[in-house]
Amino acid sequence: MMTRTELNEIISLLRTAYPGGDRCGLRFGSAVQLLVSTILSAQCTDVRVNKVTPVLFARYPDAQAFAAADIAELETLIRSCGLYRTKAANIKKCCEQLTERYGGEVPESLDELTELAGTGRKTANLVRGEWFGEPAYVIDTHVKRIWALLGISESTTPEAIEKDLRVLIPPEDPHAGDALALSHLLITHGRAVCVAGRPNCSACPIKAHCAHFAGGQT
Numbered sequence: 526m527m528t529r530t531e532l533n534e535i536i537s538l539l540r541t542a543y544p545g546g547d548r549c550g551l552r553f554g555s556a557v558q559l560l561v562s563t564i565l566s567a568q569c570t571d572v573r574v575n576k577v578t579p580v581l582f583a584r585y586p587d588a589q590a591f592a593a594a595d596i597a598e599l600e601t602l603i604r605s606c607g608l609y610r611t612k613a614a615n616i617k618k619c620c621e622q623l624t625e626r627y628g629g630e631v632p633e634s635l636d637e638l639t640e641l642a643g644t645g646r647k648t649a650n651l652v653r654g655e656w657f658g659e660p661a662y663v664i665d666t667h668v669k670r671i672w673a674l675l676g677i678s679e680s681t682t683p684e685a686i687e688k689d690l691r692v693l694i695p696p697e698d699p700h701a702g703d704a705l706a707l708s709h710l711l712i713t714h715g716r717a718v719c720v721a722g723r724p725n726c727s728a729c730p731i732k733a734h735c736a737h738f739a740g741g742q743t
């Protein structure tokens with residue numbers, strides 16, 4: 526497995542290449558809004574989600590309002606984010622669960638979060654990291670792909686990668702926030718340069734640390 530020192534170098538290079546790219550790109554003012562925005566962001570850009578949410582959150586200001594939403598109206602408001610029928614159903618159901626179980630608040634534990642509709646481990650970890658300030662390990666499709674290209678470890682599944690990242694950046698580490706920052710940076714890098722199937726290696730700020738590049742597979 527890659528050393529923490531080399532991983533730190535990668536994080537530093539990516540921070541320089543993508544100023545602000547180490548933070549969540551979604552705009553939200555509450556844990557419910559973060560949860561809803563994250564559900565909306567599946568297979569959609571943060572920019573698109575941020576265009577939709579001001580009107581959405583004005584119409585439905587809290588979990589109770591989303592739970593009581595007319596599903597057809599909700600679908601219309603989020604249509605441009607794609608997969609709108611599934612997302613609308615998940616948001617409404619998730620907010621019904623928040624209202625019934627937690628008085629409209631978002632729980633903090635991973636187990637409770639992952640029991641909510643539309644909330645997988647990735648979304649739950651993002652909420653824990655971004656809202657509750659917990660050490661969080663968010664492994665999405667970009668992180669998984671670039672992790673393998675860089676050769677950070679042999680792991681290939683999100684669960685195994687999360688485990689390795691916990692070893693490299695333990696929750697008790699004073700810089701444990703770097704784990705979430707790394708996820709955001711790799712997602713940014715995966716959209717900008719290391720695009721799936723056509724990585725622009727010549728323009729890559731971390732090519733010196735990339736096993737794929739070292740192998741001559743550009």
Ligand code: SF4
Pocket residue numbers: 671674675718719720724725726727729730731732735736737738
């Ligand atoms: S060198 Fe190429 S494959 Fe490696 S991280 Fe950069 S863009 Fe991706």
